[in-house]
Amino acid sequence: QRKHRIAVIPGDGIGKETTPEGLRVLDAAARRFGFELELKEYDWSCETYVQTGKMMPDDGMDRLKDSDSIFLGAVGWPGVPDHVSLWGLLIPIRRQFDQYVSLRPCKLLPGSKSPLAGRGPEDIDFYVVRENTEGEYSSIGGKMFPGTDREFVSQQTVLTRIGCDRIMKYAFELAMTRKRKKVTSATKSNGITFTMPYWDERFDAMAKNYPEVTTDQFHIDILCAHFVQHPDWFDVVVGSNLFGDILSDLGPAVAGSIGIAASANINPEKTFPSMFEPVHGSAPDIAGKFIANPIGQIWSGAMMLEHLGEKAAADCIVQTIEKLLAEGGPRTRDMGGQAGTVDVGKAIAEAV
Amino acid sequence: QRKHRIAVIPGDGIGKETTPEGLRVLDAAARRFGFELELKEYDWSCETYVQTGKMMPDDGMDRLKDSDSIFLGAVGWPGVPDHVSLWGLLIPIRRQFDQYVSLRPCKLLPGSKSPLAGRGPEDIDFYVVRENTEGEYSSIGGKMFPGTDREFVSQQTVLTRIGCDRIMKYAFELAMTRKRKKVTSATKSNGITFTMPYWDERFDAMAKNYPEVTTDQFHIDILCAHFVQHPDWFDVVVGSNLFGDILSDLGPAVAGSIGIAASANINPEKTFPSMFEPVHGSAPDIAGKFIANPIGQIWSGAMMLEHLGEKAAADCIVQTIEKLLAEGGPRTRDMGGQAGTVDVGKAIAEAV
Numbered sequence: 001q002r003k004h005r006i007a008v009i010p011g012d013g014i015g016k017e018t019t020p021e022g023l024r025v026l027d028a029a030a031r032r033f034g035f036e037l038e039l040k041e042y043d044w045s046c047e048t049y050v051q052t053g054k055m056m057p058d059d060g061m062d063r064l065k066d067s068d069s070i071f072l073g074a075v076g077w078p079g080v081p082d083h084v085s086l087w088g089l090l091i092p093i094r095r096q097f098d099q100y101v102s103l104r105p106c107k108l109l110p111g112s113k114s115p116l117a118g119r120g121p122e123d124i125d126f127y128v129v130r131e132n133t134e135g136e137y138s139s140i141g142g143k144m145f146p147g148t149d150r151e152f153v154s155q156q157t158v159l160t161r162i163g164c165d166r167i168m169k170y171a172f173e174l175a176m177t178r179k180r181k182k183v184t185s186a187t188k189s190n191g192i193t194f195t196m197p198y199w200d201e202r203f204d205a206m207a208k209n210y211p212e213v214t215t216d217q218f219h220i221d222i223l224c225a226h227f228v229q230h231p232d233w234f235d236v237v238v239g240s241n242l243f244g245d246i247l248s249d250l251g252p253a254v255a256g257s258i259g260i261a262a263s264a265n266i267n268p269e270k271t272f273p274s275m276f277e278p279v280h281g282s283a284p285d286i287a288g289k290f291i292a293n294p295i296g297q298i299w300s301g302a303m304m305l306e307h308l309g310e311k312a313a314a315d316c317i318v319q320t321i322e323k324l325l326a327e328g329g330p331r332t333r334d335m336g337g338q339a340g341t342v343d344v345g346k347a348i349a350e351a352v
Numbered sequence: 353q354r355k356h357r358i359a360v361i362p363g364d365g366i367g368k369e370t371t372p373e374g375l376r377v378l379d380a381a382a383r384r385f386g387f388e389l390e391l392k393e394y395d396w397s398c399e400t401y402v403q404t405g406k407m408m409p410d411d412g413m414d415r416l417k418d419s420d421s422i423f424l425g426a427v428g429w430p431g432v433p434d435h436v437s438l439w440g441l442l443i444p445i446r447r448q449f450d451q452y453v454s455l456r457p458c459k460l461l462p463g464s465k466s467p468l469a470g471r472g473p474e475d476i477d478f479y480v481v482r483e484n485t486e487g488e489y490s491s492i493g494g495k496m497f498p499g500t501d502r503e504f505v506s507q508q509t510v511l512t513r514i515g516c517d518r519i520m521k522y523a524f525e526l527a528m529t530r531k532r533k534k535v536t537s538a539t540k541s542n543g544i545t546f547t548m549p550y551w552d553e554r555f556d557a558m559a560k561n562y563p564e565v566t567t568d569q570f571h572i573d574i575l576c577a578h579f580v581q582h583p584d585w586f587d588v589v590v591g592s593n594l595f596g597d598i599l600s601d602l603g604p605a606v607a608g609s610i611g612i613a614a615s616a617n618i619n620p621e622k623t624f625p626s627m628f629e630p631v632h633g634s635a636p637d638i639a640g641k642f643i644a645n646p647i648g649q650i651w652s653g654a655m656m657l658e659h660l661g662e663k664a665a666a667d668c669i670v671q672t673i674e675k676l677l678a679e680g681g682p683r684t685r686d687m688g689g690q691a692g693t694v695d696v697g698k699a700i701a702e703a704v
């Protein structure tokens with residue numbers, strides 16, 4: 001029997017509530033599709049930070065290394081600054097495991113509601129492919145003349161040829177698997193004149209290798225406007241770390257699915273484990289009440305199965321989610337229902 | 353009689369068609385409200401670049417310096433790269449005249465249509481205040497190891513204390529003139545960890561001076577999502593050069609007014625002339641046909657009059673635009689009508 005080793009990190013807040021529901025559905029899929037999941041759970045979180053002074057133990061990365069995938073809830077809690085919680089757990093995993101692709105589906109699911117007038121499921125169905133290791137999120141920067149009127153801070157954006165080429169290749173390969181075969185590049189080469197023209201150059205070079213793929217490019221300002229005005233234009237959108245971050249929140253917002261959006265942090269070569277997490281955060285305001293929507297977590301689980309080669313199981317989970325929403329199954333409050341986190345998890349697990 | 357000296361730069365494409373309509377309305381306002389406009393027109397554009405090798409003559413900035421304001425159409429044309437057209441005209445004016453505030457209204461005008469479901473004029477009425485001289489649009493950067501696999505580019509983002517403080521002060525002062533008195537800061541301090549935490553620090557410091565103003569802050573990714581989901585949350589939104597750029601396209605897109613949005617590049621101390629321009633570009637696809645919508649240009653003219661102290665005239669123009677739209681006056685094609693650029697300009701001028 002096929003076996004996949006999964007490291008589970010529920011993390012903080014509603015992550016602790018949604019992860020078990022994700023696992024419930026994964027377990028159902030394993031039984032139905034005949035594979036085994038070997039789970040190892042880690043309690044690394046802001047809570048352990050407060051107790052131990054560390055988000056994860058010194059050998060944390062080593063312990064994760066042997067797993068096939070990492071299944072993450074959410075990280076972050078009031079009182080623990082982001083540079084501790086995120087930069088002590090989430091970001092090191094993305095970087096040290098070279099998860100250079102952040103893949104985020106933007107999909108108007110049947111039964112969920114877009115804030116846009118007159119848009120249905122056929123209008124919004126694309127992927128944002130985000131570079132996940134370099135760019136604007138760099139580790140080079142500092143402050144000069146502190147405490148004086150001349151005080152300034154600076155930070156470098158760094159784009160490497162390797163970094164640009166591999167993310168663009170991923171985007172084009174993804175487009176080749178899709179019906180429309182189109183890649184849109186997010187740029188800002190008219191304003192940010194050292195890094196972004198290079199991004200454009202590498203995009204054009206990569207496009208030459210894929211004559212079947214249609215391409216276009218927009219500056220990030222007008223591209224955000226187009227997401228709102230013409231979400232139907234997009235198929236695969238590729239962007240730098242920052243632009244991809246922005247677009248992969250804006251896309252689900254436009255699709256009305258930001259509370260349930262999924263994301264994958266992928267190391268395509270499988271040299272290191274990949275990590276799967278919902279787009280939403282730890283939501284301190286509703287944590288502890290078991291009313292959070294677990295669909296983002298469950299959908300992330302489906303992306304994980306696809307990455308592990310269990311495509312049939314992955315498709316089954318996504319279809320089950322869509323069916324449940326379309327047919328008016330149990331819904332949490334954010335979707336206008338009364339159901340709890342566990343109700344939704346159980347309903348999807350049973351249907352799978 | 354009050355006299356204002358205006359430098360007019362129609363620029364390229366539809367800029368040549370919308371600027372005369374802007375002037376037509378300004379002229380009507382001058383006659384009605386009893387002031388004089390002394391116009392000097394400059395043909396600086398991509399066309400002159402092709403003829404002379406320069407976007408503006410060597411003493412261009414000197415010639416503009418004595419005017420009270422600059423009234424710009426649009427800059428850019430296919431065949432002339434952005435780093436020539438924009439960085440040879442638009443950007444130097446913004447920077448050398450220290451127009452450190454880019455002010456952009458996001459307003460759902462009565463009679464125009466938002467792409468959002470169920471939103472009316474009462475829901476969308478805020479300002480984006482964008483830092484306009486530093487930040488991500490920096491002049492420090494370069495490439496290493498060109499032509500090899502190790503090739504990389506880098507560019508510095510620079511935020512100064514002076515730059516942050518003065519834009520934030522402007523935002524808070526603006527909020528003090530408004531009913532809701534609220535300022536929202538666009539940040540990304542959880543990912544961009546040298547520059548953006550400094551932005552937050554300066555924002556918090558400035559907020560202390562304005563106890564009557566309510567504040568909040570969002571990371572740019574979720575802020576873009578909120579623009580779509582809750583545009584009614586916002587009153588004054590302050591952002592860095594790049595974040596302000598993004599939000600001031602997204603805001604009008606959400607309001608359904610991107611084709612007619614206005615913008616001001618302001619030097620609040622009036623040491624140098626300020627510049628007023630529509631948000632739209634030169635639109636090569638429709639240039640020469642006189643079908644472009646001149647409202648963005650006309651609205652920019654109103655912002656110019658307000659800056660010049662002609663508040664009554666400015667209000668009159670904005671109200672006339674709103675009335676025309678609400679009452680079904682002539683509309684260009686982008687707004688579902690059949691009218692030409694000149695028809696709309698004349699209708700507004702006459703009503704003023």
Ligand SMILES: CC(C)[C@H](C(=O)O)[C@@H](O)C(=O)O
Pocket residue numbers: 190191221438597
């Ligand atoms: C043309 C471009 C450089 C410019 C900018 O990004 O500043 C434009 O998008 C704007 O918003 O005025």
Ligand SMILES: CC(C)[C@H](C(=O)O)[C@@H](O)C(=O)O
Pocket residue numbers: 086245542543573
């Ligand atoms: C928490 C934050 C650092 C993170 C990011 O910007 O990468 C988040 O917004 C995301 O999109 O995963």
